[in-house]
Amino acid sequence: MRRSLVLARTPREWNRRVLTLEDFAAYCRRERIVVEEIESCLPDLYTIYDDEPYITIHPGLRGAERVFTCFHELAHYWLHPPGIHHLHQMHSIAENEADVVAACAMVPITLLTNRWPAQIIEDYGYPPDLVDLRLEIFHRYQI
Numbered sequence: 778m779r780r781s782l783v784l785a786r787t788p789r790e791w792n793r794r795v796l797t798l799e800d801f802a803a804y805c806r807r808e809r810i811v812v813e814e815i816e817s818c819l820p821d822l823y824t825i826y827d828d829e830p831y832i833t834i835h836p837g838l839r840g841a842e843r844v845f846t847c848f849h850e851l852a853h854y855w856l857h858p859p860g861i862h863h864l865h866q867m868h869s870i871a872e873n874e875a876d877v878v879a880a881c882a883m884v885p886i887t888l889l890t891n892r893w894p895a896q897i898i899e900d901y902g903y904p905p906d907l908v909d910l911r912l913e914i915f916h917r918y919q920i
Contacts, residue, residue, distance in 0.1 A: 778870065778873050778874050778877055778917075778918060779870070779874065780918050780919075780920065782856055782874070783856065783874055783877060783878060783920070784920070786855045786856055787852075787855060787878060787881075788804065791878070791881065791882055791885075792881040792882070792885045792886050792920060793885050793886070793887055794885055794887065795882075795883060795884070795885060795888060795901070796844075796848065796882040796883065796885075797844065798843065798844055798847060800882075801844070801847040801848060801851060804851060805832065805851070808830065808854065809829070809830070810829075810830040810831070810832055810851075810854060811826075811829055811830065811831045811832070812831075812832045812833075812834065813831065813832075813833050813834070814833070814834050814835070814836035815833045815834075815835070815836070816835060816836055816837070817833070817835070819833075821833055821834050821835055821838075821846050821849075821850055822850065823850045823851070823853035823854050823857075830854055832847070832850045832851065832854070833850075834846060834847060834850070840902065841883065841901070841902060841903045841904060841907060842904075844879075844882075844883055845879045845880070845883060845907065846879075847879075848878060848879035848882040848883070849875045849876060849878070849879040850875070851878075852874065852875040852877075852878030852879060853871065853875050855878070856871070856874055856875070856878070857871045857874070857875075876910065877914050877918065877920065880907060880910050880911045880914055881911070881914065881920060883901075883903065883907065883911075884897060884901075884903070884907065884908060884911040886915070886920070889911060889912070889915060894908045894909075894912065
């Protein structure tokens with residue numbers, strides 16, 4: 778994971794407060810990213826189509842899974858040029874970076890250092906694996 782890239786390209790409030798779907802929508806409006814809900818067997822996606830950035834999200838996603846997925850795809854916009862997924866070596870790095878951005882958007886350092894993991898799970902309705910991922914990110918990358 779390229780820590781300096783993540784820190785340089787994410788918005789100021791990222792990892793400082795809990796980001797929501799409303800924040801996601803505001804970022805997309807500001808950056809003129811078209812967001813569409815598409816029911817497909819394909820994974821959610823960030824791409825460029827007709828010179829415009831697009832994010833597609835499955836309409837069945839709800840709750841924490843939806844928020845995580847939205848910020849994961851937005852992270853690709855912030856960090857990765859389109860087509861990076863076609864480079865096998867960069868694919869896993871890009872996916873890891875997008876997961877880091879999404880996890881820190883939902884569980885910022887301010888929340889992580891002021892509450893026990895069980896409190897975060899209970900108060901926010903997050904799945905335990907999200908909080909475990911966030912703890913791993915904190916210990917591994919000091920973010």
